[in-house]
Amino acid sequence: MLDTALARGAAYADARFERSRSERIDVRNGDVAGLNDARSAGVGVRALVRGAWGFAAGARFDDAALDATAARAVAAARAAADAGRDAGGTIPAEVYVDCYATPVERDPATVPLGDRVALLLEAERALHAAPTIAVGHAWLDLWRTHKEFYSSTGSRIEQTLYQSGSAISALAVGDGDAQTRVWPGDQGLYLGGGWEAIELAALRENAARIGEEAHRLLAAPQCPSGTLDLILGGSQVSLQVHESCGHAAELDRIMGWEANFSGTSFLDPAARGTLRYGSPIVTIEIDNTMPRGFATVAYDDEGTKSVRADVIRDGMLVGFESSRDTAGQIGAQSSSCVRAESWEYVPMIRMCNLNLLPGNVPFEHLFDDVRDGVYMESNRSWSIDDRRLNFQFGTQIGWEIKHGKRGRMLKNPTYGGVTPQFWNSCDAIADRASWFEWGTPNCGKGEPMQVGRTTQAAAPARFRNVAVGVGYGR
Amino acid sequence: MDAEERRALAARVLERSPADATEAIVSATHRALTRFTHETIHQSVDIDDVVIRVRAIAGGRTGVATTNARDDRSIDDALARALALAAVSPPDEGEPVLAGPASVAAPAGAHVAATARAGARERAGIAARIFSHADAYGYWSSGYVATSAGGVTIATTAGADLSFDGTECGANVKMTAGDSTGFAEYHGTDVRGLDGDALGARAAAKARAAATPVAVDPGAWTVILEPAAFGELAVFLADHFSAQAYDEGSSFLSGRLGERVVGANVTIRDDYADALHPDAPFDWEGTPKTRAAVIENGIARTVLTDGTWARRLGRPNTGHALPAPNARGPYPSDLVVDPGTESLDALIAGTARGLLVTRLWYVRVVDRRRTILTGMTRDGTFLIEDGEVRGGVRNLRFNQSLTDALAACAFSTERARTGGYSYATVVPAVKFDRFTFASSTAY
Numbered sequence: 001m002l003d004t005a006l007a008r009g010a011a012y013a014d015a016r017f018e019r020s021r022s023e024r025i026d027v028r029n030g031d032v033a034g035l036n037d038a039r040s041a042g043v044g045v046r047a048l049v050r051g052a053w054g055f056a057a058g059a060r061f062d063d064a065a066l067d068a069t070a071a072r073a074v075a076a077a078r079a080a081a082d083a084g085r086d087a088g089g090t091i092p093a094e095v096y097v098d099c100y101a102t103p104v105e106r107d108p109a110t111v112p113l114g115d116r117v118a119l120l121l122e123a124e125r126a127l128h129a130a131p132t133i134a135v136g137h138a139w140l141d142l143w144r145t146h147k148e149f150y151s152s153t154g155s156r157i158e159q160t161l162y163q164s165g166s167a168i169s170a171l172a173v174g175d176g177d178a179q180t181r182v183w184p185g186d187q188g189l190y191l192g193g194g195w196e197a198i199e200l201a202a203l204r205e206n207a208a209r210i211g212e213e214a215h216r217l218l219a220a221p222q223c224p225s226g227t228l229d230l231i232l233g234g235s236q237v238s239l240q241v242h243e244s245c246g247h248a249a250e251l252d253r254i255m256g257w258e259a260n261f262s263g264t265s266f267l268d269p270a271a272r273g274t275l276r277y278g279s280p281i282v283t284i285e286i287d288n289t290m291p292r293g294f295a296t297v298a299y300d301d302e303g304t305k306s307v308r309a310d311v312i313r314d315g316m317l318v319g320f321e322s323s324r325d326t327a328g329q330i331g332a333q334s335s336s337c338v339r340a341e342s343w344e345y346v347p348m349i350r351m352c353n354l355n356l357l358p359g360n361v362p363f364e365h366l367f368d369d370v371r372d373g374v375y376m377e378s379n380r381s382w383s384i385d386d387r388r389l390n391f392q393f394g395t396q397i398g399w400e401i402k403h404g405k406r407g408r409m410l411k412n413p414t415y416g417g418v419t420p421q422f423w424n425s426c427d428a429i430a431d432r433a434s435w436f437e438w439g440t441p442n443c444g445k446g447e448p449m450q451v452g453r454t455t456q457a458a459a460p461a462r463f464r465n466v467a468v469g470v471g472y473g474r
Numbered sequence: 475m476d477a478e479e480r481r482a483l484a485a486r487v488l489e490r491s492p493a494d495a496t497e498a499i500v501s502a503t504h505r506a507l508t509r510f511t512h513e514t515i516h517q518s519v520d521i522d523d524v525v526i527r528v529r530a531i532a533g534g535r536t537g538v539a540t541t542n543a544r545d546d547r548s549i550d551d552a553l554a555r556a557l558a559l560a561a562v563s564p565p566d567e568g569e570p571v572l573a574g575p576a577s578v579a580a581p582a583g584a585h586v587a588a589t590a591r592a593g594a595r596e597r598a599g600i601a602a603r604i605f606s607h608a609d610a611y612g613y614w615s616s617g618y619v620a621t622s623a624g625g626v627t628i629a630t631t632a633g634a635d636l637s638f639d640g641t642e643c644g645a646n647v648k649m650t651a652g653d654s655t656g657f658a659e660y661h662g663t664d665v666r667g668l669d670g671d672a673l674g675a676r677a678a679a680k681a682r683a684a685a686t687p688v689a690v691d692p693g694a695w696t697v698i699l700e701p702a703a704f705g706e707l708a709v710f711l712a713d714h715f716s717a718q719a720y721d722e723g724s725s726f727l728s729g730r731l732g733e734r735v736v737g738a739n740v741t742i743r744d745d746y747a748d749a750l751h752p753d754a755p756f757d758w759e760g761t762p763k764t765r766a767a768v769i770e771n772g773i774a775r776t777v778l779t780d781g782t783w784a785r786r787l788g789r790p791n792t793g794h795a796l797p798a799p800n801a802r803g804p805y806p807s808d809l810v811v812d813p814g815t816e817s818l819d820a821l822i823a824g825t826a827r828g829l830l831v832t833r834l835w836y837v838r839v840v841d842r843r844r845t846i847l848t849g850m851t852r853d854g855t856f857l858i859e860d861g862e863v864r865g866g867v868r869n870l871r872f873n874q875s876l877t878d879a880l881a882a883c884a885f886s887t888e889r890a891r892t893g894g895y896s897y898a899t900v901v902p903a904v905k906f907d908r909f910t911f912a913s914s915t916a917y
Binding site for chain 1: 507511516520524540542552562598617648650869916
């Protein structure tokens, strides 16, 4: 393939062969509503012609089909080069020959299928802790992806990735209201790894409590509106990092590559080293090497070795999530953040593992000097503008805080703000004991839309003077 | 892969299946997309795939497996995996019924050979015409031009043998000026209707008219949403129209069939044969789709079903199944809001003070039962005074119950297909008497 691409005029080409297996099981109200075992295999080829990239993908592996796919990639690149100005694509200098596999404690394939289904049936049954529970839902996802990356400059990289996740949710309905609770976090626990990730979620152990909370929310008072102190649970801090830091710091977005769809960013390259993004306790870093990271790989999908790099250090913006081409345009090194959803998608900058480092306050002490505030957990609604400034988030559940104590349960909690002001109002982050690698299985970006798997590890945190109760009369 | 090749492949799956009953779905797609920014093509993709989805039933239990390999060994492996999943499934509720023979006709205009033939150079040419409008004003453009062709065949051991071939094309462009942006889009099935000049000119004109945007106060406004904006809201009604959501109580229609739920001028239907969005005439279970008015003249008339939910609720199967396995329930893929009686210009002319919105962004559900949505305006928001568009305003965040807004509204006579490749709605522009904004931005 690579020879074909070069022979047809490409200055560089790479090919990514992928073979994936995805298992999804859904149990809904005692019924196995979904049981799917999907396999997919194919190859995606990138070709570089006069600085412009072309990409083609196909699922046939005979010589003629592989050559045809390579030829389509070159044709796409040539059409782009002829129509536009210099796209700035460059040939990589690094060459790697390597193998990698996600560390796995227990391969999901060794867990009998009947046991996987039984776990969900049992957990779902326990969600029905009250007659108002109209829908109990339990699910799990298991992914195994084998990738082989070959470049015309000599890279040969083989990776086998395991990713696993699961969750339970309860929908309570009554008196014209509907309330949802999900465990763990807001859409489950998703990690790099095997069956150990499913066991860590402790679905059975938490199901009755989650069902009971959904039921109690129906009768809970509405979250108040006003300017209050806010404590966010770890998974909601993770979502806050994702939306208001992670996407804002993607260098393709900053350069306008996503402008018509996912939007741009309030950041620009000149802000690096000069913009105070958050308070001095806020440090956010890329770590694409971290154990259990949902996006952990040894090499990204353009063959760059995974790195650890700061984005925000002590509150100051110091870096971006980047690819080789975008980093080169600002005189930086790629932060190894290029991913494709699967073989058929073009590699692009994705938020990978991007973590808010823990603070030094035990979780229970976050509440100590809050006179009037709200504690919110588990996202329910999320929206942010196309420059990643004006956001409004809602959570599934909240509790009022009065004079340092957690009080009544509250329903429909929401809050809003503007990104830098919000992060500068952060005055406490819980310590490593409550820091966790929250994974997101459904981050959307790109055209055609690609789903990304990402981790934003975070601990609960406290924010002062936040607009709370927005969307319900404010 | 054409329909005959898909039928042959599906027949081979059925022949090789050891299950009591089997459904084979063969989907073939060729998707291509040219994406640009700053008058440079930064992404040019061309993707081919064929996916075989097998639903196997044995001993009254069902399993599903997929593969994108077409050799006998891979097909046998998919069948074996589906049967392995069936073996650990609880018994199906009631008799699993696979679709039988049916006669359906593809709506006119669903497949256009010129679109299927379009290549990277043709897409790049359309993009280049958009660039010329950016160059003319010193703006920069971003967007995409996409073409695709695909087909699906559904065959069952009960005798179903249905095929559909369709094409899609679309483009959108965001034009960025100094302190303002504009937007235009087109989606259809015929690439010959994709006019890069028209799109570039419209997006540039929007950006020019929105220049030097002024701040307006949040609060309750009369608002006119152009189709691209209204389509982003309307798609959030889709889940409410499902029999599953209706039965489980999470739909605003729950317990309200036969009641007035929105204004009397509101009719919302699912229509696979709408001329602006001709789609497959059967669903993913091989059931012919019903052209269903879910809300007619403001009255909730029906909810949409698939095989499972028709059986559970004792209602007719309306043909709105998603691919199995499906925990989401029935879904309307071809949502259409009926037009009104006044042109968009007349709706603007009849507005004393209000806002005209080109496009929305990041719309999300705040409160499902109350249909409260939040999101941002984007790429061309304008102040209307005394029936005229005065100029651009800074963007705003809304928090609004969609059904409350639909209680007092008017629709334009013009309709457009919106949403691109991620979803499709056919909607008019809408004027809401009262639409609530919660905050604003500095741009």
